[in-house]
Amino acid sequence: MLLTILTILLPFGALLAGWQFDGKSSDNPDGASLAPGLALDLQGGTQVILQAVTSDGSEITPEAMEEAIGVIRQRVDANGVSEAEIAAQGERQIVVEIPGEVDDETVALISQAAQMKFRPVLTIGNPTAQPSADPSASGDAAAGSDGEAANREGAGDVAAANEPTKKEIAEQEKAIESATDPSDLAQITPSVQAAFDALDCTDPKNREGGGGDHPGRLLVTCDQTGAAKYILGPVEVDGTDLNSATSGLQPGPNGTVTNEWGVNLDFNSEGTVKFRETTERLTPLEPPRNQFAIVLDGLVVSAPSSNDPITNGQASITGSFTRDTAATLANQLSFGSLPLTFDVQGQNTISATLGSEQLQRGLFAGLIGLALVVVYSLFQYRTLGLLTVASLVVAAAMTYVVIALLSWGMGYRLSLPGVAGLIVAIGFTADSFIVYFERIRDELRDGRSLRLAVQRGWSRARRTIYAAKAVNLLSAVILYFMTVGGVRGFAFTLGLTTIIDVMVVIWFTHPVMEIISKVPFFRDGHKASGLSPDRLDAAPYRGAGRFAGPKPDAAVPADAAAPGRERELVSAQSVPPAPRVAEDGRRMTIAERRAAERKAAAEAAQNEEKH
């Protein structure tokens, strides 16, 4: 019992604590608040416009845009149940609408291409540009590599002025083809060397990254931090060969956990084989050729040296990660890279897509409906109806608190479909009580005492309630994991209310029912209790084949009047009601009643035949 109360009170306590110690404010938008967060359609949010750009002149196809939308949606969904809206606008823009304030972390999450590739390191150099021996060569040799940061950023940069000419590409591809393996230094053509010499990694413009580097060619690029520049061989392992990516603190050399954040990679079987072959080849080479570079969106994240061949398909990336950036990268890698590169073009707040005034009117109307529910259950179950209402109030309070907690903990946002789910949940929740009360009444009709009726009614009702709720929970779980966007939010609400509903029935409604079944008002079946034997036609057993019933004199006139009035309402199959009181005013035994019933039925049949 104590445990029960604790379980119910725990969320309340957690929310209050969160509100006190991690309060929501303008500088802490993720903090706890006593009011649950609202979704885009109810509260508005931020609109981020992404413009697709291509680095290597490839075309922006509708298919690629569609794929990009899918990937962005998965990334947003993995971040919580916030129900973002994502749509293509025009031919090369994507509009992402996210509820509430948006921080830079989130913008990075949705807009970065996250194309990860593993390339062998051929040369490492100091980050600054080296004066080329032949200045005329540096101009056209600019980009032996393609698509890397230096090329795109253009203006003012020595290295980036020109696209690589076809001749240079052909020359380079020939060099790669004739190379013995991807670590072969013979692959570096003069044009690549020139681009490498000219690249200045101290210029932040060259460290902005961008996808689209050609996997089959060399890449000249910078370290993310600008500490070094590299010439890298062709791609050996692709980010698409990943099974999953997770973020976490990295273990140190002797098994201790360091406080350095990193991303753990788990390759699929194909990736494992490729990765093993690569590390096996690199290990015996001389530095820096024994290093492999992890390239993200054209920039080197880290370039660890390979000391032992890695055969189990597990790798980790460390670098200058914080907890948030590691989590973001893991999320991006898990759902694949964007097929296109996007620039953030604008970021604006937008108002709620549904009129807030209209919503208030609608909810007011819903409240009227709720008041009617209270009236109806009082009419149906008299005083017992108050227990329904109290249980609904408890369920509502718990739902509210849990939603507020979840909007603090995992960014849950209440949307209109969510609200609708909650309103329908009133029906689901109330049904558990109705099933329970009806079972109790059935037991009372069979002549059991209230205490026994509650006991037996509960064990029968429980089974029905569990089975029916199991179907609901099943649907919620399946829909949650298989769908995206709004349907997911709905499934979440449905599952949540189902669990809360079962908790309330077990831990509130049933214990209270057990308690009130001992209160004389209910136990003795007061007229207004909703459990009166009189209303329920119950005949409490007194022993020796006798039933203690309502006073005979009260029952007689009603029963006597009954057959005549009921006759026309009774359908063809019904058995005419028999008197329940014998001639001497004593209440009949069951056997006597049955006999009388049969007699009455036979007479009725005969009468009908005569007519």
Place this chain on the structure above:
Amino acid sequence: MARGGFAQWGNDLYTGRRSYPIIQRRGLWFSIVALFSAASILVLVFQGLNLGIDFRGGSEFTVSGASTTDEDVALEAVASVAPDEEPHVSTVGADSVRVQTTQLDNQQTDQVGEALAEAYGVEASEVTSNFIGPTWGQSVSMRALWGTVAFVVAAAVFMAIYFRAWRMSVAAIVAMLADVLISAGVYAVIDWEVTPSTIIGFLTILGFSLYDKMVVFDKVRENTVAVTEQTRSTYGERANLAVNQTLVRSINTSVVALLPVAGILFVGGFLLGAGTLKDISLSLFVGIAAGALSSLFLATPLDVALREREPKIAAHTKKVMDLRAGLVAEGADESVLAAAASGSAQLVPGHHQGHSAQPRRRR
């Protein structure tokens, strides 16, 4: 109704003194459902659902530097050109207004642009128009569809295992599909725009319908658990008693579930003009009503129709009927027959109780 009103009626239904021949008249219910389903299919095929912006994409207008960001101004401006539209209006940033409509032709696009410029008191060049893709695209729909299919299959398997009768689960799923079909048909007839909320509404119906069938079938299961071990009433008669006994619960539950939805639909939607909630409340209202009705009038009769083909049940039914015919031939008391047929004489054969019948030992 007799003394005690609703409660007395419930008593009579429970004891079987009053019984509605719901199972026996199943042909009637089946034809009604078939009629509605056929009508729904016809409406859906020939008229179709009126899909909204979220599914088809449309035109987007952005008014920059507007003098006011009042949303009603935009609604009126769009209505003056295309009265059937239900545009989505929201404020972007401090002084921009974004208006989304379904796809308009070029002429209408120009007219709406002019009307918006005039309404917000800006130059026509400050209003830009663009095509906006669907937020609820093909891929989202497919995911939702597959999720739904998976859930229905899982629910069917669950029910088949729980009731230990695959026919019961087939009956429940068929009845549920009929509910959704008819709800969609009603929605198509009224021809309101289908929004993501509507889809959520349909999914809710699916859940509610299955839930309700679970509850009713659990009563049928309870009543028919040892049906083959007695010879007084058939499976169909027991099921009919179950439906009658659960009638009060079904009415109470549907009233309680429908009241808040009805409040939103009728009071909110029609009296107060809360248009944004009418789509979801309509689909919910029709769906919940259909779901509750079909549990009683479609799912259970369908279950009986299917179960009576099961060899064991069929043999039992025949046995009971033969015995009854024999009794009639012998000129037995007709009331016995009537009582048996209505299921009022609910006999559960006794069994040896062993230790459980003994008083508990004191410690």
